[in-house]
Amino acid sequence: QKEVEQNSGPLSVPEGAIASLNCTYSDRGSQSFFWYRQYSGKSPELIMFIYSNGDKEDGRFTAQLNKASQYVSLLIRDSQPSDSATYLCAVASGGSYIPTFGRGTSLIVHP
């Protein structure tokens, strides 16, 4: 059973702060790691993917992957109220590359 674990939150941060979201996974064979943002009542939107150990930066977002410890994180710098959403971590293994999703972490950025 492949599992992806996320703290459901909510994680509350002030505007302008760094939000740190974490995810752990059980399948050591996992190869691809994704972060999706989901606004209430909307479908998930891909914001980052990473497949190599280390950091990957895209604008205000940084994804961090540590395969030895089986965790992946997402940092959001200069958090804005518009970043308030649920952030879903997804992990895919080789073969069919079907991603398994965590339950998501709710982020609230307050002015």
Place this chain on the structure above:
Amino acid sequence: DTGVSQNPRHKITKRGQNVTFRCDPISEHNRLYWYRQTLGQGPEFLTYFQNEAQLEKSRLLSDRFSAERPKGSFSTLEIQRTEQGDSAMYLCASSSGGVNYGYTFGSGTRLTVV
């Protein structure tokens, strides 16, 4: 092509009725996935197509569920004899394949079984 399209957006049905949803993926994407999401949970995998071939089905997909992707284009998901527990958001996603490509989701079909 503006993305993954799903129809209808909302469906209310009586318990025991059959329902069918449609997904039109991004045209150049050969992989198509169906997921189900309930409140407070992440999307749960249901089934996956590569072109017209249905390559994997989740154990969540009971005999009442069937999916098709004729000619490797659009896909349909049918639920027979709906139950209240089928109430959820049904999401379709597509990708161009490969381990390092993200999945683009449609807007989803919200099913309510009364």
